[in-house]
Amino acid sequence: xxxxxxxxxxxxxxxxxxxxxxxxxxxxxxxxxxxxxxxxxxxxxxxxxxxxxxxxxxxxxxxxxxxxxxxxxxxxxxxxxxxxxxxxxxxxxxxxxxxxxxxxxxxxxxxxxxxxxxxxxxxxxxxxxxxxxxxxxxxxxxxxxxxxxxxxxxxxxxxxxxxxxxxxxxxxxxxxxxxxxxxxxxxxxxxxxxxxxxxxxxxxxxxxxxxxxxxxxxxxxxxxxxxxxxxxxxxxxxxxxxxx
Numbered sequence: 001x002x003x004x005x006x007x008x009x010x011x012x013x014x015x016x017x018x019x020x021x022x023x024x025x026x027x028x029x030x031x032x033x034x035x036x037x038x039x040x041x042x043x044x045x046x047x048x049x050x051x052x053x054x055x056x057x058x059x060x061x062x063x064x065x066x067x068x069x070x071x072x073x074x075x076x077x078x079x080x081x082x083x084x085x086x087x088x089x090x091x092x093x094x095x096x097x098x099x100x101x102x103x104x105x106x107x108x109x110x111x112x113x114x115x116x117x118x119x120x121x122x123x124x125x126x127x128x129x130x131x132x133x134x135x136x137x138x139x140x141x142x143x144x145x146x147x148x149x150x151x152x153x154x155x156x157x158x159x160x161x162x163x164x165x166x167x168x169x170x171x172x173x174x175x176x177x178x179x180x181x182x183x184x185x186x187x188x189x190x191x192x193x194x195x196x197x198x199x200x201x202x203x204x205x206x207x208x209x210x211x212x213x214x215x216x217x218x219x220x221x222x223x224x225x226x227x228x229x230x231x232x233x234x235x236x237x238x239x240x241x242x243x244x
Contacts, residue, residue, distance in 0.1 A: 003017055003018040003019065003020050003032070003033050004016070004017055004018075004053075004056070005017075005018060005213075007111075007155045007157075007211060007213070008113075008153070008155070010244075011115055011243070011244055012113050012115060012120065012241060012242065012243050012244060013057065013099070013240075013241065013242040013244065014111050014113065014155050014241045015239075015240060015241075016109065016157045016158065016213075016237060016238065016239035016240070017033050017034075017035075017053070017237055017238045017239075018032075018033070018158075018223045018224060018237065019031065019032025019033060019034075019221075019222065019223055019224060019225060019235070019237075020032050020033060023222060026221045026222050027221075027229075027230070029225075029230040029231060029233060029234035029235065030042070030045065030234060030235045031235070032225070032235055033049050033052075033235075033238075034046060034049055034103075034225065034235030034236050034237075034238070035047075035049040035050045035053065035064070035066065035103075035236075035238055036066070036103040036235060036236035036238070037066075037068075037084060038068050039103075039232065039233055039234060039235070039236060040233040040234075041235060050064055053099075053238070057099055057242060059097055059098070059099065059242075061083075062083045063083070063097060063098050063099060064083060064099045064101070064240070065078055065083050065085070065091060065093075065098060065099065065100045065101070066083065066084060066085075066101055066102065066103060066238065067084070067085040067086070067087075067088035067089065067090075067091060067102065067124075068084060068085065068086050068087065068088070069088070069089045069102060069103065069124045070087050070089065071089065071124075071126050071128040071129055072087060072088070072089050072129070072132070072134075073089065073129060073132040073133045073134045073137050074087055074088045074089055074090070074137075075088070075089070075090040075091070075092065075123070075134070075137045075138050075140075075141045076088045076090070076091050076092070076141075077091075077092050077093070077141055077144070077145065078091050078092065078093040078095070078098070078100060079095075080095070089102070089123065089124045089125075089129055089134055090102070090110075090121060090122065090123035090124065090134055090137065090138040090141075091121065091122050091123075092112075092119065092120065092121040092122075092138060092141045092142045092145060093119070093120055093121070093243075094117075094118055094119045094120070094145050094146075094243075095243070096118075096242075096243040096244060097242070097243070097244075098242060098243070099240045099241070099242040100120065100121075100122045100240060100241060100242070101122050101238050101239055101240025101241065102122050102123065102124040102238075102239060102240075103124075103236035103237070103238055104124060104157070104159065104217075104236060104237055104239065105217065105224075105225040105226055105227040105230070105232075105234060105235070105236050105237060106126075106159060106160040106165075106217050106218060106226050106227050106228055107124055107125060107126035107127075107129070107159060107160075107192075108124075108125040108126070108130070108156060108157070108159040108192055108193060108196050109122070109123075109124060109125075109156070109157035109158075109159065109237070109239035110122070110123040110124075110125055110135070110138070110154060110155070110156055110157075110196065111123075111154065111155040111157070111239060111240070111241045112138060112139070112142060112147075112152050112153070112154050112155075112241075113152065113153050113241060114142065114146075114147035114148060114151045114152050114153075115151070115153070116148075116151055117145065117146040117147045117148065117151070118243055119142050119145045119146060119147040120142075120241045120242070120243055121138045121139075121141070121142050121241075122239065122240060122241055123135065123138040125192070125196050126192075127167070127171060127175075127190060127192060127195075130192060130195050130196055130199065131174055131175070135196060135199035135200055135203060136199060136202070136203045139152070139200075139203040139204070139205070149203055149204030149205050150204060150205075150206060151209075152205055152209060153209045153210075153211070154200055154205055154209060154210045154211070155210075155211045155213075155241075156193060156196065156197075156210065156211065156212045156213060157213050157237070157239040158213045158215040158216070158217050158220070158223075158224050158237065159192065159193065159216070159217055160192065160216060160217055160218045160226070160228065161191075161193065161216035161218070161219070162181055162184075162189050162190065162191035162192070162193070162194075163184055163189065163216070164189075164216055164218035164219060164228070165189050165190050165191075165192060165218075166184070166185065166187050166188070166189050167187070167188060167189065167190050168187070168188075169187075169188060171190065172188035172190060175190055175195055176195065176198065178194070179191045179192075179194050179195045179198070193212060197210065197212075217237070224237050225237055
Protein backbone atom coordinates (compact mmCIF):
# COMPACT_ATOMS: atom_id res chain seq x y z
CA UNK A 1 0.00 0.00 0.00
CA UNK A 2 1.27 3.46 -0.90
CA UNK A 3 2.49 5.29 2.25
CA UNK A 4 0.37 8.46 2.21
CA UNK A 5 -0.97 10.59 5.04
CA UNK A 6 -4.10 12.45 3.97
CA UNK A 7 -4.71 15.81 5.64
CA UNK A 8 -7.81 16.75 3.62
CA UNK A 9 -9.95 15.29 0.84
CA UNK A 10 -13.34 16.15 -0.79
CA UNK A 11 -12.77 18.82 -3.46
CA UNK A 12 -8.99 18.78 -2.99
CA UNK A 13 -6.35 16.20 -2.10
CA UNK A 14 -3.90 17.49 0.52
CA UNK A 15 -1.40 14.84 1.50
CA UNK A 16 2.17 13.82 2.09
CA UNK A 17 4.14 10.64 1.54
CA UNK A 18 6.13 8.83 4.19
CA UNK A 19 8.68 6.07 4.00
CA UNK A 20 7.31 2.60 4.83
CA UNK A 21 6.82 1.21 8.30
CA UNK A 22 8.37 -2.11 7.16
CA UNK A 23 11.81 -0.71 6.31
CA UNK A 24 14.39 -3.09 7.75
CA UNK A 25 17.27 -0.58 7.78
CA UNK A 26 16.16 3.01 8.47
CA UNK A 27 19.76 4.19 8.01
CA UNK A 28 19.66 3.25 4.31
CA UNK A 29 19.44 6.70 2.68
CA UNK A 30 17.04 5.82 -0.14
CA UNK A 31 15.00 3.03 1.46
CA UNK A 32 11.32 3.80 1.21
CA UNK A 33 9.02 5.86 -0.98
CA UNK A 34 10.71 8.81 -2.70
CA UNK A 35 10.21 10.41 -6.09
CA UNK A 36 12.93 13.06 -5.78
CA UNK A 37 15.15 12.92 -8.86
CA UNK A 38 18.12 15.10 -7.90
CA UNK A 39 19.57 13.75 -4.63
CA UNK A 40 21.34 10.68 -5.97
CA UNK A 41 18.61 8.02 -5.96
CA UNK A 42 18.28 5.53 -8.81
CA UNK A 43 16.08 6.81 -11.63
CA UNK A 44 14.25 3.49 -11.76
CA UNK A 45 13.24 3.83 -8.09
CA UNK A 46 12.01 7.42 -8.32
CA UNK A 47 10.11 6.68 -11.52
CA UNK A 48 8.46 3.64 -9.93
CA UNK A 49 7.34 5.81 -7.01
CA UNK A 50 6.05 8.52 -9.35
CA UNK A 51 3.96 6.02 -11.32
CA UNK A 52 2.65 4.49 -8.10
CA UNK A 53 1.46 7.86 -6.84
CA UNK A 54 -0.06 8.70 -10.22
CA UNK A 55 -2.04 5.46 -10.14
CA UNK A 56 -3.43 6.30 -6.69
CA UNK A 57 -4.38 9.82 -7.81
CA UNK A 58 -5.71 8.52 -11.14
CA UNK A 59 -3.75 11.05 -13.15
CA UNK A 60 -0.94 10.73 -15.73
CA UNK A 61 2.49 10.68 -14.10
CA UNK A 62 3.44 13.84 -15.99
CA UNK A 63 0.71 15.65 -14.02
CA UNK A 64 2.78 15.30 -10.85
CA UNK A 65 4.69 18.58 -10.74
CA UNK A 66 7.79 18.74 -8.54
CA UNK A 67 10.32 21.58 -8.82
CA UNK A 68 14.04 21.20 -8.38
CA UNK A 69 14.38 23.31 -5.26
CA UNK A 70 17.38 25.51 -4.49
CA UNK A 71 16.38 27.25 -1.21
CA UNK A 72 15.34 30.27 -3.25
CA UNK A 73 12.31 32.55 -2.88
CA UNK A 74 11.21 31.82 -6.47
CA UNK A 75 7.50 31.11 -6.94
CA UNK A 76 6.04 29.80 -10.21
CA UNK A 77 2.46 30.07 -11.45
CA UNK A 78 2.10 26.72 -13.18
CA UNK A 79 0.19 26.74 -16.46
CA UNK A 80 1.41 23.47 -17.94
CA UNK A 81 4.60 22.07 -19.40
CA UNK A 82 7.47 20.16 -17.82
CA UNK A 83 6.85 18.11 -14.68
CA UNK A 84 10.27 19.00 -13.25
CA UNK A 85 10.99 22.72 -13.04
CA UNK A 86 14.40 24.21 -12.25
CA UNK A 87 15.28 26.72 -9.49
CA UNK A 88 11.78 27.06 -8.03
CA UNK A 89 10.78 26.58 -4.39
CA UNK A 90 7.04 27.15 -4.60
CA UNK A 91 4.32 26.52 -7.17
CA UNK A 92 0.76 27.83 -7.38
CA UNK A 93 -1.89 26.50 -9.71
CA UNK A 94 -5.60 26.70 -10.52
CA UNK A 95 -5.80 23.69 -12.84
CA UNK A 96 -7.68 20.57 -11.68
CA UNK A 97 -6.06 17.16 -12.06
CA UNK A 98 -2.53 18.45 -11.49
CA UNK A 99 -0.69 17.46 -8.30
CA UNK A 100 1.82 20.13 -7.28
CA UNK A 101 4.23 19.33 -4.50
CA UNK A 102 7.63 19.75 -2.97
CA UNK A 103 10.34 17.40 -1.70
CA UNK A 104 11.71 17.85 1.80
CA UNK A 105 13.86 15.99 4.32
CA UNK A 106 13.74 18.36 7.35
CA UNK A 107 12.69 21.68 5.79
CA UNK A 108 9.10 22.85 6.21
CA UNK A 109 6.62 21.75 3.52
CA UNK A 110 3.64 24.08 3.11
CA UNK A 111 0.39 23.48 1.23
CA UNK A 112 -2.16 26.22 0.58
CA UNK A 113 -5.73 26.12 -0.71
CA UNK A 114 -8.50 28.64 -1.27
CA UNK A 115 -11.37 26.29 -2.07
CA UNK A 116 -13.72 29.09 -3.13
CA UNK A 117 -11.27 30.49 -5.68
CA UNK A 118 -9.97 26.98 -6.49
CA UNK A 119 -6.36 28.04 -6.19
CA UNK A 120 -3.67 25.88 -4.59
CA UNK A 121 -0.03 26.29 -3.66
CA UNK A 122 2.93 24.24 -2.44
CA UNK A 123 6.05 25.79 -0.91
CA UNK A 124 9.40 24.62 0.47
CA UNK A 125 10.62 26.66 3.45
CA UNK A 126 14.05 25.85 4.76
CA UNK A 127 15.65 28.48 6.94
CA UNK A 128 16.92 30.39 3.91
CA UNK A 129 13.50 30.37 2.24
CA UNK A 130 11.74 31.34 5.45
CA UNK A 131 14.03 34.35 5.82
CA UNK A 132 13.90 35.39 2.17
CA UNK A 133 10.12 35.53 1.75
CA UNK A 134 8.98 32.23 0.23
CA UNK A 135 5.79 32.31 2.34
CA UNK A 136 4.69 35.84 1.43
CA UNK A 137 5.71 35.24 -2.18
CA UNK A 138 3.51 32.17 -2.43
CA UNK A 139 0.52 34.00 -0.95
CA UNK A 140 1.07 36.91 -3.34
CA UNK A 141 1.09 34.62 -6.39
CA UNK A 142 -2.08 32.90 -5.18
CA UNK A 143 -3.74 36.30 -4.78
CA UNK A 144 -2.84 37.05 -8.40
CA UNK A 145 -5.06 34.10 -9.35
CA UNK A 146 -7.96 35.35 -7.25
CA UNK A 147 -7.27 33.73 -3.88
CA UNK A 148 -7.97 35.53 -0.61
CA UNK A 149 -5.60 34.98 2.35
CA UNK A 150 -8.50 35.14 4.81
CA UNK A 151 -10.07 32.12 3.11
CA UNK A 152 -6.88 30.13 2.66
CA UNK A 153 -6.25 26.92 4.57
CA UNK A 154 -2.61 26.06 5.13
CA UNK A 155 -1.14 22.66 5.99
CA UNK A 156 2.36 22.41 7.46
CA UNK A 157 3.78 18.94 6.95
CA UNK A 158 6.33 16.97 8.93
CA UNK A 159 9.67 18.74 9.34
CA UNK A 160 12.52 19.13 11.81
CA UNK A 161 11.45 20.55 15.18
CA UNK A 162 13.22 23.03 17.40
CA UNK A 163 14.76 20.46 19.76
CA UNK A 164 16.66 18.90 16.82
CA UNK A 165 17.43 21.99 14.72
CA UNK A 166 20.80 23.21 15.95
CA UNK A 167 22.24 26.13 13.99
CA UNK A 168 25.11 28.60 14.20
CA UNK A 169 24.99 31.99 15.87
CA UNK A 170 25.13 33.76 12.49
CA UNK A 171 21.91 32.03 11.40
CA UNK A 172 20.18 32.45 14.76
CA UNK A 173 20.81 36.21 14.62
CA UNK A 174 18.65 36.47 11.49
CA UNK A 175 15.52 35.04 13.15
CA UNK A 176 13.07 36.75 15.51
CA UNK A 177 14.15 36.39 19.13
CA UNK A 178 11.16 34.23 20.06
CA UNK A 179 12.04 31.71 17.34
CA UNK A 180 15.45 30.99 18.87
CA UNK A 181 15.92 28.65 21.85
CA UNK A 182 18.92 28.20 24.15
CA UNK A 183 17.37 25.25 25.99
CA UNK A 184 18.97 22.37 24.08
CA UNK A 185 22.72 22.75 24.56
CA UNK A 186 25.55 25.17 23.93
CA UNK A 187 24.44 26.17 20.44
CA UNK A 188 21.19 27.92 19.52
CA UNK A 189 18.23 26.07 18.06
CA UNK A 190 15.66 27.60 15.71
CA UNK A 191 11.94 26.91 15.81
CA UNK A 192 11.42 26.89 12.06
CA UNK A 193 7.74 26.00 12.36
CA UNK A 194 7.12 29.06 14.53
CA UNK A 195 9.04 31.27 12.11
CA UNK A 196 6.85 30.04 9.26
CA UNK A 197 3.69 30.50 11.32
CA UNK A 198 4.63 34.11 11.99
CA UNK A 199 5.13 34.66 8.26
CA UNK A 200 1.74 33.10 7.49
CA UNK A 201 -0.03 35.32 9.99
CA UNK A 202 1.76 38.40 8.64
CA UNK A 203 0.56 37.44 5.14
CA UNK A 204 -3.07 37.50 6.32
CA UNK A 205 -3.71 33.79 6.96
CA UNK A 206 -6.08 33.14 9.87
CA UNK A 207 -4.55 31.17 12.72
CA UNK A 208 -7.63 28.93 12.87
CA UNK A 209 -7.01 27.92 9.23
CA UNK A 210 -3.51 26.56 9.83
CA UNK A 211 -2.96 22.84 10.48
CA UNK A 212 0.43 21.62 11.71
CA UNK A 213 1.61 18.01 11.51
CA UNK A 214 3.30 17.35 14.85
CA UNK A 215 5.89 14.80 13.68
CA UNK A 216 9.58 15.68 13.67
CA UNK A 217 11.40 14.20 10.68
CA UNK A 218 14.70 14.00 12.57
CA UNK A 219 13.11 11.97 15.39
CA UNK A 220 11.07 9.65 13.17
CA UNK A 221 13.35 8.24 10.48
CA UNK A 222 11.26 5.06 10.28
CA UNK A 223 8.52 7.27 8.80
CA UNK A 224 10.36 10.21 7.22
CA UNK A 225 13.57 10.97 5.41
CA UNK A 226 15.83 13.35 7.35
CA UNK A 227 18.84 14.94 5.71
CA UNK A 228 20.40 15.62 9.10
CA UNK A 229 20.15 11.93 9.94
CA UNK A 230 20.85 10.37 6.54
CA UNK A 231 22.84 13.06 4.72
CA UNK A 232 21.76 15.33 1.89
CA UNK A 233 22.16 12.45 -0.57
CA UNK A 234 19.06 10.64 0.61
CA UNK A 235 15.39 10.28 -0.25
CA UNK A 236 12.77 12.97 0.24
CA UNK A 237 9.24 13.19 1.58
CA UNK A 238 6.79 14.47 -1.04
CA UNK A 239 4.06 16.80 0.22
CA UNK A 240 1.46 17.65 -2.41
CA UNK A 241 -1.95 19.10 -3.21
CA UNK A 242 -4.36 18.60 -6.11
CA UNK A 243 -7.69 20.09 -7.13
CA UNK A 244 -10.21 17.50 -8.19
